[in-house]
Every structure is written in C-alpha cells, then in structure tokens.
Amino acid sequence: METFESLVRTEFAPKNTFLNTASSGLLPARTVAALQEAAALRADGSPLDSLFADVEAARASFARLAGVPVGRVAAGSSVSAYTGLVAASLPAGAEVLTAEDDFASVVNPFHVRTDLKVRAVPLERIAESVRPGTALVAVSAAQSADGRIADLAALREAAREHGARTYVDFSQAAGWLPMEAGADDYTSSVCYKWLLGPHGAGFLVVPEDFGGLTPILAGWVAGEHPWDSCYGPVAELAHSARRFDLPPALFSYAGLRRSLELIEELGVDAVHAHDLALADRFRAGLTGLGHEALPAPGSAIVSVPGLGHLQPELGKAGIQVSNRAGNLRASFHLYNTPADVDRLLDVLSA
Structure with missing residues (x-):
C-alpha cells in the first residue's frame, strides 16, 4: 500500500522550490497524461464522448469533497461568472455584506450592479456585522492575500439569525481545508490552485431548491437532455x-x-495536516529571523509584510513565491517538504 509520501513522489517532480500554490498548483503526472490523451482525441478525429464523461466524473468527485449530493453541483469555469449569477438573483436595493479587500471575483459582480448596497467590513468582524436587512454575505473561505480563514460557523449562525443567505468562495481552501458546502446557500471554487487541476474548470454548489437563482447563463449544456437542446430555446x-452549467x-x-482522484486518494484531512505542519514550520523560522507573518492561524498560506520585493530575487534562486500588496506570500501544499521550507528560510537569512 502506498504511503502519502510515496504517492506524492510518483506524481510530482518540480524542478524548483515551488511555494506558490495560492497562485496556481502543480499538475500531477496522471493529469498531464490525461491532457495529452484528450488532445490526441481531437488530433485523430476520435469521438469525444469520454471527455464529456470526464466532466461528470469530476463533478461527482468534487461533490464528495464538498460533502454534498452531486445534484447540487454545477460545472463551469470561473468564480466571477457564478458570483455574477448570484448577484443577478438579488432584488434592487438588497444589501450585500463582504470582507474588506477580498478577491475581486468574489465581490466585483455585486459592485457592477449599482442598484445593490454593498458593505465591506474587516474579515474578523463579518459575522457580527450581519444585521436585519442583510440579504447576502459573500466571502472567501481563505483570503488570497494573506491566508486568513473566515469563521464560517459563526457567519452561518449570524446569517440564519437575520435571514441572510451565504455565498462562500473556496478557491483558496478546497483541496487542503475540509469543506462543508452543504451548510452554505452557495459555494464556488476554481480548480487550478489547491485542487491541482488545469485552468478553465470550476464548480458552483447550490441548494436543492436552487436558492432563487435564475439560470440566465444557460445554454444547451444546461438542458435536461443536452443533445436535444442545441437549437432554439431550451425546452426543459x-x-x-x-x-x-456553463459549456x-x-x-x-x-x-x-x-x-481530484488524487486528492481523494490522499484524503483532505491528511493534506490539511501536511500543509499546516509546513506553514507552521515557516512561521516559526520567520520568528527566528526576526520577522512576523501576518496573523492567519490554521492557514496553509503565509504572508510576510515588507518582504514582497524579494520575490524576483527568490525566483532567480529557484524559489517560486508571490508578491501580494508588498507582502511575501508563500503557500504550502502536498508536494512540498520540510526541505523546501528550510531552503526559503536559508535564502531569507542571507
């Protein structure tokens, strides 16, 4: 039986110290092979039925990871499209509560609708800021800029108390942070970060009764019988x-x-423990160097104020990290090791 470490070693062989999953995750070897096989189908004129079957298999896998029935999961490509769908469902004058400086895909579609009242508060105050008249709370489960994790349990309780719906983006959490998507009204996620997929795939989770959403983006793939829905209005x-669904x-x-098969094989709980151990190792090492990371307890994302300018230098040294708002952002995932953490600390100490 393969161990966590041996399974990871068979799938990943990065040529550098890659600590940038919060921007884009590495592709497993099995995923690269599948992409090559898919391209070959297009090249030799073979039927594409198996590729449509892949969509359904991925949907089912994500549903298991999210802890919801597969019938609650829509397949698409971007969070912004699904945020726009949620925004379109709100009546004029509705109040939307967001976290300050959250990722644009989570908040901008609400601002584009100039007839909504969008209110932003510090992430730590978002649950206590839900009030009578708040229609929707929209927030990232983990903040892109600094890794802070939203207190979703408190947020859900506050939303229920005031009759508000919740919309949570798991793009920076799905794959390493256990999900309870069924506890929220709507959740979304792209899949090219911690879920290790290619760009161009994402999911939306909705309530069993669809939560008042209107399928304004529906095309033929949204039909009950897609291949019978290619021409004219979708009948059913x-x-x-x-x-x-989006095409x-x-x-x-x-x-x-x-x-997603690999994530399921490894288990999110095991990935979570692995990632946090590395992040905590980095935080401790930073303290030894006289630096303090921005507070983000329990997060696999670590941001260090004032060191963002070092990103180009680190890149030349073969260490991939991000510069976010002047902060050095390192993100630790299943293919990283303690040696990766120590290498980054060594370069920072030079």
Missing part, C-alpha cells in the same frame, strides 16, 4: 444544478478528473 432545463472546457475537465 436540467432538474439538477446542471441547469447552471465545459473539455480538456480541462479531462485533466481535473485525475487531479
């Missing part, structure tokens, strides 16, 4: 969340299916 929308990037889903 899918009875499941598939009515919110799938077939190659992306062919690869994503294999990436």
Whole structure:
C-alpha cells in the first residue's frame, strides 16, 4: 500500500522550490497524461464522448469533497461568472455584506450592479456585522492575500439569525481545508490552485431548491437532455444544478478528473495536516529571523509584510513565491517538504 509520501513522489517532480500554490498548483503526472490523451482525441478525429464523461466524473468527485449530493453541483469555469449569477438573483436595493479587500471575483459582480448596497467590513468582524436587512454575505473561505480563514460557523449562525443567505468562495481552501458546502446557500471554487487541476474548470454548489437563482447563463449544456437542446430555446432545463452549467472546457475537465482522484486518494484531512505542519514550520523560522507573518492561524498560506520585493530575487534562486500588496506570500501544499521550507528560510537569512 502506498504511503502519502510515496504517492506524492510518483506524481510530482518540480524542478524548483515551488511555494506558490495560492497562485496556481502543480499538475500531477496522471493529469498531464490525461491532457495529452484528450488532445490526441481531437488530433485523430476520435469521438469525444469520454471527455464529456470526464466532466461528470469530476463533478461527482468534487461533490464528495464538498460533502454534498452531486445534484447540487454545477460545472463551469470561473468564480466571477457564478458570483455574477448570484448577484443577478438579488432584488434592487438588497444589501450585500463582504470582507474588506477580498478577491475581486468574489465581490466585483455585486459592485457592477449599482442598484445593490454593498458593505465591506474587516474579515474578523463579518459575522457580527450581519444585521436585519442583510440579504447576502459573500466571502472567501481563505483570503488570497494573506491566508486568513473566515469563521464560517459563526457567519452561518449570524446569517440564519437575520435571514441572510451565504455565498462562500473556496478557491483558496478546497483541496487542503475540509469543506462543508452543504451548510452554505452557495459555494464556488476554481480548480487550478489547491485542487491541482488545469485552468478553465470550476464548480458552483447550490441548494436543492436552487436558492432563487435564475439560470440566465444557460445554454444547451444546461438542458435536461443536452443533445436535444442545441437549437432554439431550451425546452426543459436540467432538474439538477446542471441547469447552471456553463459549456465545459473539455480538456480541462479531462485533466481535473485525475487531479481530484488524487486528492481523494490522499484524503483532505491528511493534506490539511501536511500543509499546516509546513506553514507552521515557516512561521516559526520567520520568528527566528526576526520577522512576523501576518496573523492567519490554521492557514496553509503565509504572508510576510515588507518582504514582497524579494520575490524576483527568490525566483532567480529557484524559489517560486508571490508578491501580494508588498507582502511575501508563500503557500504550502502536498508536494512540498520540510526541505523546501528550510531552503526559503536559508535564502531569507542571507
């Protein structure tokens, strides 16, 4: 039986010290092979039925990771599209509560609708800031800039107390942070970060009754019988969340299916423990160097104020990190090791 470490070693062989999953995760070897096979189908004129089957397999895998029935999961490509769908469902004058400086894809579609009241508060105060008249709370489960984790349990309780819905983006959390998507009204996630998939795939989770959403983006793939829905208005929308599907990037889903299989094989709990151990090792090492990371307890993302300017220098040394708002952002995932952490600390200490 393969161990966590041996399974990871068979899938990844980075040529540098890659600590930038919060920007884009590495592709497993099985995913690369699946992408090559998908491209070969297009090249030799073979039927593409297997690629559509990959979409459904990936949807089912994500549903298991999210802890919801597969009928609640819509397949698409971007968080911003699904945020826009949620924004379009709100009546004029509705109040949307967001976290200050959250990722644009989570908040901008609400601002584009100039007839909504969008209110931003510090992440730590978002639960206590839900009030009578708040229609929706939209927030990232983990903040892109600094890794802070939202207190989703408190937020859900406050939303229920005031009759508000919740919309949570798991793009910086799905794959390393256990999900309870069924506890929220709507959740979304792209899959090219911690879920290790190619760009161009994402999911939306909706309530069983669709939560008041109108499938304004629906095309033929949103039909109950897609191949009978190619021409004219769609006669019968899918009875499941598939009515919110967007035309799938077939190659992306062919690869994503294999990436999600790997996450399931390893187990999110094991990935979570592995990632946090590395992040905590880095935080402790920073303290020894006289630096303090921004507070983000329990996060696999670590941001260090004032060191963002070192990103180009670190890149030349073969260490991939990000510069976010002047902060050095390192993100630790399943393919990273203690040696990766120590190498970054060594370069920072020079």
